[in-house]
Amino acid sequence: MNHVKQSKRTTIYDLAELAGTSASAVSAVLNGNWKKRRISSQLADKIMKIAEEQGYALNMQASLLRREKSHIIGMIVPKYDNRYFGSIVELFEDMARERGLFPIITCTRRDPELEMEAARTMLSYQVECLIATGATDPDRITEMCTGAGVRSLNLDLPGALAPSVISDNFAGARELTRRILMNCDERLGKKGPLLFIGGRGSDHNTSERIRGFRQAHADFGLPVEEDHILACGYAPEKAERALDDLALKGNALAYGMFVNSTISLEGVIRWIRRSGRLDDRDLVLGCFDWDPFVSLLGNGIEMVRQNVPGMLHKVFEMIESGASKPEVIQVPPLML
Amino acid sequence: MNHVKQSKRTTIYDLAELAGTSASAVSAVLNGNWKKRRISSQLADKIMKIAEEQGYALNMQASLLRREKSHIIGMIVPKYDNRYFGSIVELFEDMARERGLFPIITCTRRDPELEMEAARTMLSYQVECLIATGATDPDRITEMCTGAGVRSLNLDLPGALAPSVISDNFAGARELTRRILMNCDERLGKKGPLLFIGGRGSDHNTSERIRGFRQAHADFGLPVEEDHILACGYAPEKAERALDDLALKGNALAYGMFVNSTISLEGVIRWIRRSGRLDDRDLVLGCFDWDPFVSLLGNGIEMVRQNVPGMLHKVFEMIESGASKPEVIQVPPLML
DNA sequence: AATTCTTGCTTCATCGATTGAGCAAGCTAG
DNA sequence: CTAGCTTGCTCAATCGATGAAGCAAGAATT
Numbered sequence: 001m002n003h004v005k006q007s008k009r010t011t012i013y014d015l016a017e018l019a020g021t022s023a024s025a026v027s028a029v030l031n032g033n034w035k036k037r038r039i040s041s042q043l044a045d046k047i048m049k050i051a052e053e054q055g056y057a058l059n060m061q062a063s064l065l066r067r068e069k070s071h072i073i074g075m076i077v078p079k080y081d082n083r084y085f086g087s088i089v090e091l092f093e094d095m096a097r098e099r100g101l102f103p104i105i106t107c108t109r110r111d112p113e114l115e116m117e118a119a120r121t122m123l124s125y126q127v128e129c130l131i132a133t134g135a136t137d138p139d140r141i142t143e144m145c146t147g148a149g150v151r152s153l154n155l156d157l158p159g160a161l162a163p164s165v166i167s168d169n170f171a172g173a174r175e176l177t178r179r180i181l182m183n184c185d186e187r188l189g190k191k192g193p194l195l196f197i198g199g200r201g202s203d204h205n206t207s208e209r210i211r212g213f214r215q216a217h218a219d220f221g222l223p224v225e226e227d228h229i230l231a232c233g234y235a236p237e238k239a240e241r242a243l244d245d246l247a248l249k250g251n252a253l254a255y256g257m258f259v260n261s262t263i264s265l266e267g268v269i270r271w272i273r274r275s276g277r278l279d280d281r282d283l284v285l286g287c288f289d290w291d292p293f294v295s296l297l298g299n300g301i302e303m304v305r306q307n308v309p310g311m312l313h314k315v316f317e318m319i320e321s322g323a324s325k326p327e328v329i330q331v332p333p334l335m336l
Numbered sequence: 337m338n339h340v341k342q343s344k345r346t347t348i349y350d351l352a353e354l355a356g357t358s359a360s361a362v363s364a365v366l367n368g369n370w371k372k373r374r375i376s377s378q379l380a381d382k383i384m385k386i387a388e389e390q391g392y393a394l395n396m397q398a399s400l401l402r403r404e405k406s407h408i409i410g411m412i413v414p415k416y417d418n419r420y421f422g423s424i425v426e427l428f429e430d431m432a433r434e435r436g437l438f439p440i441i442t443c444t445r446r447d448p449e450l451e452m453e454a455a456r457t458m459l460s461y462q463v464e465c466l467i468a469t470g471a472t473d474p475d476r477i478t479e480m481c482t483g484a485g486v487r488s489l490n491l492d493l494p495g496a497l498a499p500s501v502i503s504d505n506f507a508g509a510r511e512l513t514r515r516i517l518m519n520c521d522e523r524l525g526k527k528g529p530l531l532f533i534g535g536r537g538s539d540h541n542t543s544e545r546i547r548g549f550r551q552a553h554a555d556f557g558l559p560v561e562e563d564h565i566l567a568c569g570y571a572p573e574k575a576e577r578a579l580d581d582l583a584l585k586g587n588a589l590a591y592g593m594f595v596n597s598t599i600s601l602e603g604v605i606r607w608i609r610r611s612g613r614l615d616d617r618d619l620v621l622g623c624f625d626w627d628p629f630v631s632l633l634g635n636g637i638e639m640v641r642q643n644v645p646g647m648l649h650k651v652f653e654m655i656e657s658g659a660s661k662p663e664v665i666q667v668p669p670l671m672l
Numbered sequence: 673a674a675t676t677c678t679t680g681c682t683t684c685a686t687c688g689a690t691t692g693a694g695c696a697a698g699c700t701a702g
Numbered sequence: 703c704t705a706g707c708t709t710g711c712t713c714a715a716t717c718g719a720t721g722a723a724g725c726a727a728g729a730a731t732t
Contacts (some may be wrong), residue, residue: 009484011688022712027689037691038710055483060460061406062688064397065717080426086416093443102457104440107429121438124396147391148345236628262629269632292572293598296605297633347718358682363719373721374680398718401687677730683723690716699708 010054018050019043026051030058064126073101073319074122075131075155076141078110082262083291087308088133088155095316101128110234112136116144123148129319131155136203138162151324153315158204158328165314167306168330169205173212173288174219175335177258179302180286181220184256187284187300193222195254197239198264201231206260209288213258228254232264239267240274247275256284262291265301295336305334346390354386355379362387366394400462409437409655410458411467411491412477414446418598419627423644424469424491431652437464446570448472452480459484465655467491472539474498487660489651494540494664501650503642504666505541509548509624510555511671513594515638516622517556520592523620523636529558531590533575534600537567542596545624549594564590568600575603576610583611592620598627601637624669631672641670 012026019026021043028037029047064070073096077085089105096103104125108114115132119141122130130152132141138159145152146161158164177194185191196213199206210229217224227249232242239259247253259265265287272283287294290305310331318329348362355362357379364373365383400406409432413421425441432439440461444450451468455477458466466488468477474495481488482497494500513530521527532549535542546565553560563585568578575595583589595601601623608619623630626641646667654665 012690013688023688024690024713025711027691031690038708040710043710055480057456057459057484059401059462059688060457061397061401061462062717063460063690065395065401065688065719066690067717070397080416080422081419082422083417086418086422090416090443103442106439107426120393121396123393124399126395126397144391148393266628266632269629273632291629292602293605293627293629293633296602296609297629297635299633348720349718359718360683360720361681363721367720369721374678376680379680395718398687399720401689401718402720403687673732675730675732677728679728680726682725685722686720688717692713692715694713695711697709697711699706701706702704 009059010056011059012056015047015050015054015056018054019047021047030056070126070128071101072125072127073103073129073131074119074125074127075103075105075133076108076115076118076122076135077105078108078134079263080107082289084262084289084306084308085133088312091308091312092131092315095312099316099320108135110134110136112140116140119144123150129153131315132159132162133157135159138164151319151322153318155311155315156205159326161326163318163323163326164328165311165318166205166328166330167311168332169208169288170212170215172304172306172333172335173209173258174216175212176286176288176302176304177213177216178219179335180256180258180284181216181222183284183286183300183302188255188282190255191220191222192255193217193225193228194256194258195225195228195230196258196260197230197232197242197268198234198260199231200233206231209258209260225254231260234261234263236263236267236270239264240271243268243271243275253283255282257286259285259287260289262287262289262294265289265291265294290336303336305336307331307334345395346392347395348392351383351386351390351392354390355383357383366392406462406464407437408461408463409439409465409467410455410461410463411439411441411469412444412451412454412458412471413441414444414470415599416443418625420598420625420642420644421469424648427644427648428467428651431648435652435656444471446470446472448476452476455480459486465489467651468495468498469493471495474500487655487658489654491647491651492541495662497662499654499659499662500664501647501654502541502664502666503647504668505544505624506548506551508640508642508669508671509545509594510552511548512622512624512638512640513549513552514555515671516592516594516620517552517558519620519622519636519638524591524618526591527556527558528591529553529561529564530592530594531561531564531566532594532596533566533568533578533604534570534596535567536569542567545594545596561590567596570597570599572599572603572606575600576607579604579607579611589619591618593622595621595623596625598623598625598630601625601627601630626672639672641672643667643670 012023015026016023028034029044034044093103106118132138132154134156138154139161142152142161152162154164230242232238286302288304290303348359351362352359364370365380370380429439442454468474468490470492474490475497478488478497488498490500566578568574622638624640626639
């Protein structure tokens with residue numbers, strides 16, 4: 001191997017010296033516009049060969065500093081621990097690359113301070129556009145981006161200052177609730193009011209889903225029990241604790257539950273197992289989100305799958321069209 | 337809002353002009369070493385205030401170009417669609433940030449060409465170190481990094497040219513196999529040889545797990561049926577197809593299966609559901625990997641949870657110690 | 673009073689790639 | 703034979719942040 005460069009990384013100046021030419025010729029050849037710059041194909045070949053031999057890698061920092069556009073696109077995402085965000089991230093990377101963009105993604109654990117810090121860091125890296133997925137405080141992020149002249153978009157949770165692409169939570173929740181009620185009727189012979197658990201009462205998705213939940217009850221002429229609406233947060237333990245508290249209060253539990261995310265569902269199932277008082281044969285569940293194992297092993301747990309490809313297509317459509325006025329685009333989820 | 341900068345992003349030169357001082361004073365103040373550079377605290381305060389007002393964000397490209405170290409650490413990862421890689425990525429980001437490093441992560445879908453391209457891009461971004469997680473061809477990546485004077489480490493799958501941190505696949509698989517066999521005995525009253533499904537025969541993890549699988553059979557004095565070892569790849573559909581093929585050949589199926597990943601398990605369970613010939617009450621399953629829903633709903637599916645925090649601690653230990661000789665560190669998985 | 677020290681800055685080269693401007697040699701047209 | 707064009711390159715400024723070196727003014731020391 002003759003491409004050992006133990007000390008420093010190879011630069012276009014090194015290549016220029018080896019090829020007996022100038023750095024600007026090397027640059028032109030390596031970034032592909034040598035035709036435009038009237039470099040002979042012989043010299044181009046020679047430079048390419050030497051670059052290959054030396055294992056040359058562009059210094060992106062230098063390149064980006066000089067260029068006007070970075071072609072970097074950023075995304076912040078709350079967690080990687082469920083299929084919904086996992087597939088968002090995976091597809092986002094793919095679609096970004098297809099469009100010649102370099103995706104950088106970071107996980108902010110639903111922590112508003114981390115969100116801001118991550119957004120600031122992304123601005124430092126000169127992102128051209130920032131997608132805030134499920135952000136706790138999307139508008140603060142948008143303000144920050146706007147101040148730096150960078151576009152931002154909201155995904156999953158809407159904001160008031162930038163375009164937002166979200167699921168149609170109301171319609172999805174209404175249909176999911178309807179199905180859970182039907183299942184209750186079929187399997188248990190009773191159509192009681194359901195329990196709602198998971199999510200944050202303050203976030204748009206949760207409140208829209210609660211609205212759909214109420215609407216579906218109204219559709220059947222059923223009341224909603226107010227103390228059976230438990231927007232206790234997203235972590236599994238929070239769902240477990242909320243159910244414990246309710247049981248302690250001596251409240252009769254519902255026959256069916258609307259669970260607001262797979263993460264909350266984890267807590268719910270753990271609670272069912274632990275409490276021993278209810279078998280899942282006595283209890284009908286539905287979950288606003290999808291997981292392959294729940295859907296295969298969950299014994300009739302109804303699931304709503306959010307339309308990730310649909311949402312991301314909308315996102316890139318807006319990026320490409322340059323839209324920046326704050327409108328909310330709702331994508332219908334897939335009912336399985 | 338007086339920080340409108342519609343045209344261009346604010347630079348230290350803009351701040352310097354506004355503060356009536358020089359760019360280097362601004363730089364010194366903003367990156368915190370103004371004491372060392374003997375800037376008065378009055379000027380420092382003034383600059384800080386102006387920077388705040390203007391919503392200044394560092395141009396990382398310019399900063400990194402100048403500095404010797406980038407503090408960027410890269411990771412490539414095959415997929416985001418299971419808990420194992422999800423938790424690796426999430427914890428990696430956390431641990432990197434704790435150490436003042438900026439993590440960049442990209443998903444390469446088990447595609448060797450994408451792996452190389454991603455690695456090259458990361459080198460362009462001046463990563464100080466690259467972690468190749470579950471890479472198809474880790475040694476090519478290591479060679480490329482070495483050529484650029486960048487350290488690399490392998491995680492999950494080992495390579496011959498760089499340090500590797502992996503699970504103790506042999507011991508884990510042996511124990512998992514033992515448990516599946518015991519479960520067969522207990523639940524079905526028979527201790528037949530098991531079927532092995534999932535993974536790539538060519539990868540180290542799969543072959544070590546097959547070795548552990550064989551060893552556990554030998555421990556019980558059981559034979560292993562060679563055509564029941566199906567290293568058919570990782571995708572769910574591949575597992576489904578492999579089981580179809582086996583069934584077509586008219587082979588009697590085993591009472592129990594060792595499934596090599598949650599992704600393969602998805603296919604296996606789908607096949608069981610679809611084929612209808614076997615109920616999961618007639619079949620004992622175990623899976624080398626962990627998923628919360630399988631563990632809660634899987635009705636006795638035995639799981640091995642790889643020790644992600646343990647592995648990542650080892651990884652950062654090696655990064656910090658500067659180790660670069662190719663040794664394989666095995667971390668015992670957690671038996672649940 | 674002359675020298676040295678300290679304080680608080682500024683100047684300028686530098687990192688590596690990009691690109692407008694320019695230049696020399698060869699070719700063509702008049 | 704000379705003005706003008708084409709070809710194939712090189713030069714040098716530039717992007718924004720950094721930090722070594724330097725400089726001026728005041729304080730302390732001899």
